[in-house]
Amino acid sequence: MKLIGSLTSPYVCKVRIVLAEKKLDYTFVTEDVWSADTRISESNPLGKVPCLIMEGHEAVFDSRVIVEYLDTLSPVGKLIPSGGRERAAVKTWEALADGVMDAAILARMESIWPGRADSQRSQAWIDRQMGKIDTSLRAMSAGLGDKPFCSGVHMSLSDIAVGCALGYLDLRYSQIDWRAAHPNLHKLYDKLSQRQSFIDCMPKA
Structure with a gap:
């Protein structure tokens, strides 16, 4: 592949x-x-x-x-439940994390895209996207609570997606202090960051 x-x-x-x-x-x-x-x-x-x-x-x-x-290609490290509410829960976590990434990229492109003059940029649009990030981070924190992982006791696609979203915020929006605002997300991210897959694959400038 x-x-x-x-x-x-x-x-x-x-x-x-x-x-x-x-x-x-x-x-x-x-x-x-x-x-x-x-x-x-x-x-x-x-x-x-x-x-x-x-x-x-x-x-x-x-x-x-x-x-x-x-x-589906390997039984190693199953990341998505096969069906039912558990599967829906994992896919909803992924959708939430992807939504954070969507909003972050949309706000960034509105700010830096060279095809648009500064006078054409919309601060209202940027603010709307940043608001989505803020509400989504609060939802993530509330959903995680004091659980070891987003969807139970084992790492799943939920955690991978959330980790990627948080890592992208670190890369592009270092001014967002999500660690102080959401210490449980901080704890999860630190745990994920120790895995070799995250060390090797997290986004880099």
Whole structure:
């Protein structure tokens, strides 16, 4: 398998951590989707990473679809429950974490995208996205409570997704002191950060 992605994308980070936890072999190919000569649309017509190219050259895209597929490839380290409320709970945690990443990226692009002049940028739009991050972090903290992991007593996709979201905030929004505001998320993130998969795959500038 081949994974097309970037080192700064939190969605790519999520997929790479799942690949590592599942002990699956793959080739990582970096791609700058903002470059004028990017060829990502040849694999993903949406022009986004991550994109997984399977052995038969079929493309799978959207990080949620990719990680769900990867979890079926090996019984090692099952990350998504097979069904029922437990599965729905894990996928809801993933949706919440992905929403934080969505909002963070939207706010960042509104602030820095070179295709827009400063006078065209909307502070109201940025504030709206930052508000989503704040309410989502509070929801994460409340949902985690004093549990060792987001969805029970073992690490799951819930924790991987949350860890990637928090790591991206550290990368792009160091002014957000989520550790002081949510010490239980701080404790979870410190625990996740000690895993080799997180050490190797967390987004880097």
